[in-house]
Amino acid sequence: MANELQPVHRTPNPLQSKQWSDTFRRIAKYSVQRLVVLFITVVIGLYITVLIANQGGYVDQIRKAQIRESVGQMMAVNPEVQRLTQSQIIDIQQREIALEEERLGLHLPFALRSVMYLQQAITLNLGNAEYMTSDSGSRRVRNIILERLAPTLVLFLTANLILFGSAILIALFLSRRYGSFLDRAVVALTPTSAAPSWFYGMFLILLFSALWRMMPFGGMVAAPPPSGIHYYFSVAKHLVLPIAAIFLGAIFQSVYSWRTFFLIYSSEDYVEMAKAKGMTSSMIERRYVLKPTLPTIITSFALTLIYAWQGQIILETVFNWPGLGRLLYQAIGFNDIPIVVGSTVIFAYLLAITVFLLDIIYALVDPRVKVGNGGARA
């Protein structure tokens, strides 16, 4: 234990490489543990989703409708069938449907069926959409959803990285100038974060698109999409307003909470000591303020990101961004049940992945995991 408590990478040390591999092993172990826990959590979440969706027998209906459709199609293209009488056709159709239903397990009790649906939900194997198609023409729920994943991730990641980075920088800056006009202005503006990002989005559209005609009203690229490098410029231009909306919706609140946090930590005795030693303020910030606060910052960032996913759904709707949120909105409009269920499933996955990635980063910075004298996080 003794050598483990030594500073990890301050001075060259023959034990260093061993410690590094130790740290790596611990982080890997921790990550695997978290992955298992999160996967179980996702499964429970998806099971709840399946239960909600099937309470009214909706999933069953989807299956049965699909079976009927495929059997009907099969009969329609079969020349043998055309020659039979109407009652014979209906007879064969009924038999085929019954067979197919049995093959797919629709005759099983609900407890068993729900497990089957759960497995299909986990693999996003949700069959065909009722009305909607993907841009490439597919009607598979999985294809439709995966096609929308990339735009959502582009918007979400860019916006939240910008938000996170600038919030920390501004918070550090303000905590150094505690009590200044700027600092008080940010504190006074904190209540504006009560409004969600789509709300700011509407105002941004009103100002920049409707009144001043500087920015597009929505969408991801200009129509028709330009080719080559101009495509990316066009996407970048369409990204500006949604990102600005996400930024405005959360920036003051995050700056406020982190600034408060930094202030509490900068009044610790060891920071005073460092100041007395004559260290530069940037060194103090890096070594004595940021380092101990980092795990907490990451935890709160995780929570922010989880809420950000909810905001994303509606923001995409307001900005016509062709992502998952807009897909969900359209699916509600069409009452396309497989897509609604599928979107819920993919959002559950995205939340879990967000939490998992942050857990790994957490493990990298949390001394309890890194040095190994504590258990899993509380």
Add this chain to the structure above:
Amino acid sequence: MNYFRARFNAISQYPSAIFGTSIILFLIIVAIYALVTIPRSEAIRLWRGGDEIWAESPRYAVPKWVNILPGVNLPVTQVLSTVTTPEYKTVSDFTSGIAESRVEIPFDFTANAFPKEVSIFAQGVSDRSRPYVSITWITPDGREIFLLDGTVGSNESYRLRTNRTLIRRLGNVNPEVGLLAKPGSVDIPLKGTYTLVVDGLLFEEESSFDVKLVVYGQAHGLAGTDHRRRDLSVALLYGTPIALAFGFLAAVGTTITTMMIAAIGVWFGGWIDGLIQRVTEVNLILPVLPLLIMVGTFYSRNIWVMLGILILLGIFSAGIKTYRAMFLPIKESPYIEAARGYGASSYRIVFLYMIPRVIPVLVPSFVLLIPSYVFLEATLALLGLGDPVLPTWGKVLSDAYSDGALFKGYYYWVLQPAGLLMLTGLGFAMLGFALDRIFNPRLRGL
């Protein structure tokens, strides 16, 4: 009591708290006013009723108060009817199987802009032979413009916009422009007294007809109208109590249950605590909004059902961890030890000794939660999952959004509900942040 008086004094020293409180009080007064003057059934009728309610309002009219602004002089809706003013109508004696009835409806027009539309409604009473009318429009400078003629059934409406021949005769401009423009112009209206003349022939002794002229204004009602001619003030007014009730109930429902569960978990410890922790961890990564959307799509969009689901999903929220951290030291404190010593029941300790200790900490977060739920209602409405019958702010926004109000330039339609939402958010947030500083002394210096 002294405790609360001291707190109250502290609150009154924060200007933001006073400002926030006055906004909240204003909203509560509006909500009470709305509930008293518009009963629920009346609100639903006004919002969802048919033609008979909306016939006299224009589409896409801006609020009336716009006319207060300098340089703005938009026409307001004028409804002139022989039913309410019988003096407009003169009827001759019935001789040799025929009688003449003449209606002259004068109206003043003083606005700088054209009306939205002009429509004439007529109700004829007859047994077999319908009255025959010929309608003429007389401008202030004496020009007579023939509008239309025909027989009058029991319920006729002539929307001049749809009268192709009239539009052609006016030189291919919309009737409301052609009839009211200065001669030789298409963008300046002629001010003065116009007269609508209806010359009618009655073929039966008991026969009669009534005429109503509606000159739809560009400004209408306290809050303007939407694409279905509905008066937005109904939704904005009635939306206030709904928004406040939704926000308040959701915040109460989640914070109180969350706190109780955290207290129970801390007090009993062991597997109960563990179970609560695990459930919270699962619940934390459940996609709340998609689940709400699923419930809205599959079961019910009733606002109170949604509220219930929201509370259910919000019970095991991140708050449990915060409250748990607060309860842990309380559990070990001497007065709890003493209570245990004299044999107080677990129920008594949890609900009477532990929970009251954290209520001051709860108050600010509770106040801060309210606006986020008010906005959540608007979010759901924007997704098309608003309550199917009740008018709410969110539904106004949703209608405006789906009708492309911003693109078409109907800014009042978006700005009014958005402004009310923002006012609510600001009021509660300002009070909440002030309370946070008062009840959490650690933050007071910061």
